[in-house]
Amino acid sequence: MLNESIYNISPILFQNFIISTYGKKVFKQRYGDVYYHFFEEYIKEEKSNIAKEKENQLIELRSLIEHAKKYSPYYASTLKNIEAIKIKNIDDIKKIPIIEKEELRQNIKSIYTTANRNTIKSFTGGTTGKSLEVYFTQNDFQKRMAYLDSFKYKCGINNIFLSKKATFSGRSFAKGFFQKNSNIYWRFNSAYNQRLYSTFDMQEENLRYYISDLNDYKPEIINGFVSAIYQLAKYVLDNNINLVFTPKAIFTTSETLLSFHRDAIQSAFSCKVFNQYASAEGAPFITECVAGKLHYRMDTGVIETNETGEMLVTSFTTYGTPLIRYNIGDRITFAKNDGYSLCECGSCHPIVESIDGRAVDYLFSPEKGKVSLSHLADVIKGIPNSIKEVQFIQNNIDEIEIHLNVDKKQYTAQDEKKIIESMTYRFGRNMFFTIKLADRIERTRGGKFVLIKNNLIKIIEKS
Numbered sequence: 498m499l500n501e502s503i504y505n506i507s508p509i510l511f512q513n514f515i516i517s518t519y520g521k522k523v524f525k526q527r528y529g530d531v532y533y534h535f536f537e538e539y540i541k542e543e544k545s546n547i548a549k550e551k552e553n554q555l556i557e558l559r560s561l562i563e564h565a566k567k568y569s570p571y572y573a574s575t576l577k578n579i580e581a582i583k584i585k586n587i588d589d590i591k592k593i594p595i596i597e598k599e600e601l602r603q604n605i606k607s608i609y610t611t612a613n614r615n616t617i618k619s620f621t622g623g624t625t626g627k628s629l630e631v632y633f634t635q636n637d638f639q640k641r642m643a644y645l646d647s648f649k650y651k652c653g654i655n656n657i658f659l660s661k662k663a664t665f666s667g668r669s670f671a672k673g674f675f676q677k678n679s680n681i682y683w684r685f686n687s688a689y690n691q692r693l694y695s696t697f698d699m700q701e702e703n704l705r706y707y708i709s710d711l712n713d714y715k716p717e718i719i720n721g722f723v724s725a726i727y728q729l730a731k732y733v734l735d736n737n738i739n740l741v742f743t744p745k746a747i748f749t750t751s752e753t754l755l756s757f758h759r760d761a762i763q764s765a766f767s768c769k770v771f772n773q774y775a776s777a778e779g780a781p782f783i784t785e786c787v788a789g790k791l792h793y794r795m796d797t798g799v800i801e802t803n804e805t806g807e808m809l810v811t812s813f814t815t816y817g818t819p820l821i822r823y824n825i826g827d828r829i830t831f832a833k834n835d836g837y838s839l840c841e842c843g844s845c846h847p848i849v850e851s852i853d854g855r856a857v858d859y860l861f862s863p864e865k866g867k868v869s870l871s872h873l874a875d876v877i878k879g880i881p882n883s884i885k886e887v888q889f890i891q892n893n894i895d896e897i898e899i900h901l902n903v904d905k906k907q908y909t910a911q912d913e914k915k916i917i918e919s920m921t922y923r924f925g926r927n928m929f930f931t932i933k934l935a936d937r938i939e940r941t942r943g944g945k946f947v948l949i950k951n952n953l954i955k956i957i958e959k960s
């Protein structure tokens with residue numbers, strides 16, 4: 498890791514050097530022989546033959562089960578009655594017990610298969626705020642990078658290393674002694690040709706510096722948190738700012754991409770957004786294709802959904818910390834009747850209708866039941882331009898707090914009325930709404946924007 502105390506007293510240019518040195522080390526871990534081998538494989542591969550895809554998936558599944566039983570004490574015990582060879586088709590996976598998030602967390606030490614040496618750590622936040630540490634083998638990790646880069650290749654990024662990348666993710670590096678009085682909220686990682694923009698300093702008054710630097714840097718790829726890229730897009734649109742560059746592609750991660758996010762981002766940057774799902778735990782990938790469809794990539798794992806749409810994931814790149822029928826706490830909706838029909842893009846991998854966010858991403862109305870993230874997206878779509886950020890918090894069964902960050906010069910009582918009307922339409926006449934104005938909506942410690950805070954769930958969980 499970076500040496501924080503040296504970093505904090507270094508001038509910004511030297512911080513770039515420190516980041517790049519560290520970047521070089523990470524680069525070697527991520528991009529080695531395994532990466533190059535699989536990248537070549539993945540970009541060549543045809544994904545049109547469903548019989549072949551199913552056969553490969555079965556082989557991968559058996560191999561993961563065998564490995565887990567052999568090297569993970571936890572799975573040696575839970576899978577003792579499962580014989581990999583007797584898994585005759587993917588549906589047989591149902592014979593394997595499901596592992597819940599809390600169970601994984603409590604047993605994590607006996608789930609790991611490898612010693613901590615030569616492994617890559619990854620931390621996940623988790624919905625309850627308790628963090629979880631998983632280990633990837635170097636192989637797993639390089640395969641994952643190869644897969645992601647082959648996905649980007651298919652979206653038109655021929656050379657990921659040479660392309661100028663702008664990344665907005667939850668790391669705080671715009672700090673230290675020399676940061677005071679400076680408007681430079683980014684650092685440069687020369688090892689990966691990547692400018693890292695701090696998402697922790699994106700207060701309204703700083704956004705003009707971000708935009709002017711982007712105009713100067715002219716990135717070919719923009720990566721990162723949905724909320725951060727959306728915030729910039731909205732700023733560009735609301736202020737009629739002229740961007741002097743057009744990226745080749747924008748890849749969003751980590752937060753649920755809703756239609757209003759996509760519309761604003763594509764319109765501000767005149768560039769297509771590609772959505773993807775890949776958790777820090779190492780879940781199988783869901784990626785958006787050139788035809789605009791989300792595919793469940795069955796060559797990276799098995800995704801099942803339970804009756805409430807929660808995903809049970811089995812991932813082929815988790816040889817360090819095997820995930821087998823793990824309830825990851827995120828929800829998706831498969832397209833109806835997909836029947837593995839061929840997509841316009843040529844892939845037979847099943848189509849996912851939507852990635853619906855975390856299982857806890859809903860509010861509750863006694864009259865109308867659960868109101869999910871996608872329904873709230875419709876409310877947000879119609880809200881006036883004077884509102885910059887919105888967050889919904891439910892502490893009581895019959896009351897929702899609506900936190901708003903507004904442009905005070907434009908915001909009127911009429912705007913407030915409009916939001917309450919559309920919320921009443923969604924939640925019914927018996928729900929109370931309280932509007933609270935804030936200068937900025939707080940992000941999580943990891944820098945993520947949470948649109949919905951349902952504190953009722955926490956109350957139920959605790960009781």
Ligand SMILES: [Zn+2]
Nearest residue numbers: 786790840842
């Ligand atoms: Zn497709």
